[in-house]
Amino acid sequence: MVKRAVPTNRRAILLAVFIAFGFLFGYDIGVISGCLIMPDFIDRFGEMQSDGTKILTPSRQSIITSLLSAGTFVGAIGQAFTSDRFGRRGSILIWSAIFTIGVAIQTGTEFSIVQITIGRFIAGLGVGAMSAIVP
Secondary structure: OOOOOOOOOHHHHHHHHHHHHHHHHHHHHHHHHHHOOOHHHHHHHOEEOOOOOEEOOHHHHHHHHHHHHHHHHHHHHHHHHHHHHHHHHHHHHHHHHHHHHHHHHHHHOOOOHHHHHHHHHHHHHHHHHHHHHOO
16 A cells, blocks of 8 residues: 655745734734733833832733724724735735734833834734734
């Protein structure tokens, strides 16, 4: 009996990896809710109180979490233009790259609330677009 190797197509595997990015909306929301209670996150992005402690104020929490949703709205609308021009496969690759850039911005920040919120918005662009394209 001759064993055949499983046929693989590198492009198909690469596309499957990028399609997996399309299901990150719920995951990203879950991760940030866990981060908001981490002592290190509070120390980095919290506001100093008069008693010397740092807390994440409700306004900072809402900005950090809601900018992903604002980005998803814009990304879901913007994907129509890329899907028409580049097709589904090309659009998934483009928006996956945008999501990755947003995550890199978030990961690269140390103490800047502005940087993390911009990164959340850019990641939201990718998440929103892929949430519309992938299904």
